[in-house]
Amino acid sequence: MARTRAIWVNRRILRILIVRDLKVRYSDSVLGFAWTLLDPLLLTLVYWFVFGVIVARGEANEQPYILWLLTGILPFQWTAHVLGDSGRLLGNDAKLVTSSSLPREIWVLRSVSSRFIEFLFTLPITVVFVLFFVIFPPSSGPVGVTWWLLILPLAFAVQFLFNVGLALTLSPLCMLYPDVHRIVRVFTTLYRYLSPVIYGLGALTLVLEENGWPEWLLWVYSLNPLVGILNTYHAVLFPDNTSDVLALLAISAFLSVLGFVIGWRLFRRLEPRVLKEL
Amino acid sequence: MTASIGDASGRAATPDTSTETPAPPVAIEAHQLGIKFRRNRIRNRRLSDLIRQEKGRAKSEFWALRNVSFQITQGESVGIIGANGQGKSTLLKLVAGTLIPDEGWVRLVGGVAPLVNISGGFKADLTVRDNLHIVGGLHGMLRDEVEERFDDIIGFAEVGDFVDTPFRHLSSGMKTRVAFSLITSLDEPTVIIDETLSVGDRSFKRKAYERLDTMLAGGKTLFLVSHSERQLQRLCTRGIYLRRGRVQADGDIGEVLQQYNLDREMEGHPGWKGERKKARRERRQRRREAERLAAAGVAPAGSADSLDFDDEGEDLPDGAAPRPA
Numbered sequence: 371m372a373r374t375r376a377i378w379v380n381r382r383i384l385r386i387l388i389v390r391d392l393k394v395r396y397s398d399s400v401l402g403f404a405w406t407l408l409d410p411l412l413l414t415l416v417y418w419f420v421f422g423v424i425v426a427r428g429e430a431n432e433q434p435y436i437l438w439l440l441t442g443i444l445p446f447q448w449t450a451h452v453l454g455d456s457g458r459l460l461g462n463d464a465k466l467v468t469s470s471s472l473p474r475e476i477w478v479l480r481s482v483s484s485r486f487i488e489f490l491f492t493l494p495i496t497v498v499f500v501l502f503f504v505i506f507p508p509s510s511g512p513v514g515v516t517w518w519l520l521i522l523p524l525a526f527a528v529q530f531l532f533n534v535g536l537a538l539t540l541s542p543l544c545m546l547y548p549d550v551h552r553i554v555r556v557f558t559t560l561y562r563y564l565s566p567v568i569y570g571l572g573a574l575t576l577v578l579e580e581n582g583w584p585e586w587l588l589w590v591y592s593l594n595p596l597v598g599i600l601n602t603y604h605a606v607l608f609p610d611n612t613s614d615v616l617a618l619l620a621i622s623a624f625l626s627v628l629g630f631v632i633g634w635r636l637f638r639r640l641e642p643r644v645l646k647e648l
Numbered sequence: 649m650t651a652s653i654g655d656a657s658g659r660a661a662t663p664d665t666s667t668e669t670p671a672p673p674v675a676i677e678a679h680q681l682g683i684k685f686r687r688n689r690i691r692n693r694r695l696s697d698l699i700r701q702e703k704g705r706a707k708s709e710f711w712a713l714r715n716v717s718f719q720i721t722q723g724e725s726v727g728i729i730g731a732n733g734q735g736k737s738t739l740l741k742l743v744a745g746t747l748i749p750d751e752g753w754v755r756l757v758g759g760v761a762p763l764v765n766i767s768g769g770f771k772a773d774l775t776v777r778d779n780l781h782i783v784g785g786l787h788g789m790l791r792d793e794v795e796e797r798f799d800d801i802i803g804f805a806e807v808g809d810f811v812d813t814p815f816r817h818l819s820s821g822m823k824t825r826v827a828f829s830l831i832t833s834l835d836e837p838t839v840i841i842d843e844t845l846s847v848g849d850r851s852f853k854r855k856a857y858e859r860l861d862t863m864l865a866g867g868k869t870l871f872l873v874s875h876s877e878r879q880l881q882r883l884c885t886r887g888i889y890l891r892r893g894r895v896q897a898d899g900d901i902g903e904v905l906q907q908y909n910l911d912r913e914m915e916g917h918p919g920w921k922g923e924r925k926k927a928r929r930e931r932r933q934r935r936r937e938a939e940r941l942a943a944a945g946v947a948p949a950g951s952a953d954s955l956d957f958d959d960e961g962e963d964l965p966d967g968a969a970p971r972p973a
Contacts, residue, residue, distance in 0.1 A: 386785040394773050465768030470786055471745025471760075642748035646685060 433510035442567035457551035532626035538633030542640035598622030672721035682751030725870035727884035766827035772816035
């Protein structure tokens with residue numbers, strides 16, 4: 371509790387750090403802020419070309435496929451960036467970390483928060499594409515925003531908690547065991563395909579039916595907290611994708627809270643040893 | 649407190665706190681402080697070690713500090729004395745809160761202005777102005793306070809023309825001057841100084857000294873780690889002598905230094921006389937190099953030689969003529 375208060379007292383410093391992160395990220399490159407938009411946009415276009423055009427996948431309820439990708443990739447990038455940061459968020463700024471006695475959780479919150487703001491900055495891409503499809507309706511049917519838009523803040527909150535839990539767990543482990551950092555890097559790539567980013571739960575259900583696999587596999591799959599979270603994002607633009615949104619998000623929320631509690635305890639336990647390594 | 653110091657040293661000088669007012673306000677208090685480090689660089693690789701934390705690793709660990717207790721009252725200036733590797737810097741980090749002890753605790757009343765690693769928080773890509781706001785903020789300054797003191801900080805650091813220059817374009821001397829100027833502008837009641845601190849060229853060193861003197865006169869508590877006898881005697885009234893991670897002596901700076909020197913001689917160390925000679929020789933070389941550069945038309949703009957407050961710092965305020973640059 372005292373720790374929570376210490377973090378709260380230092381929230382102003384947290385804000386300064388986030389602003390600093392954003393300033394540093396855009397201060398030096400010519401395109402500056404444009405990179406925030408270009409990065410995920412290019413990534414999405416590559417995925418769209420490979421999986422939308424060449425493989426030509428995409429169920430009827432995942433059309434227009436570029437929107438499906440955007441609603442999956444943009445939030446996934448938030449978690450992917452946090453995973454990428456977690457290996458060095460204590461080590462990279464070791465001088466900064468060791469020059470102040472701030473509660474060390476601040477550095478975790480800083481990474482997750484500044485990545486969150488970056489994610490928010492990328493949302494206009496989706497808005498532009500939605501507007502485009504509203505003005506020029508695609509052959510697959512009209513595009514519109516569903517009421518699930520209102521639940522979006524909840525999805526943000528759950529994903530924030532999930533990301534904080536991940537970073538709290540992984541950042542000290544990466545400092546103490548360099549192997550973990552490598553594992554995380556490989557896992558991030560795998561994770562993109564293990565989560566419903568380029569395909570949806572609907573497509574997965576079809577695969578299960580075609581191969582005659584038991585349906586409980588889908589629930590095992592849902593134990594990945596990102597399933598419920600990404601499913602909610604998809605539901606905002608894809609009304610056919612709305613089955614079990616709340617149930618899945620509830621599972622994600624529960625697992626995220628669990629991960630957060632475990633992560634924080636681990637972080638507190640490893641903190642003295644991490645500081646000795648810095 | 650007295651008892652614990654007696655335990656640790658066996659022959660400690662009387663702590664001067666006893667001669668002061670009955671209940672002096674405490675600035676720093678350490679109680680049975682202990683921290684251990686791993687001797688080898690190989691970290692425990694197996695995950696099972698993570699679960700069973702304390703088993704089977706005792707042999708590779710050593711206590712860098714143990715049973716360290718002391719109490720520093722507000723306004724005191726305390727020098728930490730000891731040979732290399734006896735736990736001085738570790739103690740400093742524990743006091744500053746950048747290390748967490750494995751045993752005991754340390755308590756600070758109010759914040760600290762840490763003159764340790766001072767340019768650590770500065771980001772190379774941002775301008776001096778942005779950096780001052782951010783680092784000042786990190787150390788607890790409000791935005792208005794930074795604004796208010798901005799001109800003073802810049803003026804003291806002598807970087808008026810570089811306010812909107814990216815930090816990495818400053819010379820290393822300028823960088824340390826800006827950092828020193830900012831940290832010493834903090835309103836914290838306790839100042840912590842590491843001997844490795846570097847603050848730029850000779851004339852700036854003199855200013856730095858003057859500022860430290862003003863801060864001390866203003867009632868700030870000083871916690872200083874140093875090898876330099878002169879500097880310790882000049883700035884400190886009390887010394888804490890660390891040896892093998894324990895408090896060997898705690899008391900009047902002169903007496904503690906005497907004991908330290910005695911120990912060094914008895915242990916057959918080359919002694920710091922030799923080290924100081926070597927340091928002086930190196931410094932002379934560096935100065936010549938800087939002068940040569942200056943003569944060649946390259947602006948040295950303050951070499952970042954460490955504030956080895958040695959003789960130099962001592963002589964300067966007495967009016968040693970500044971060298972023509």
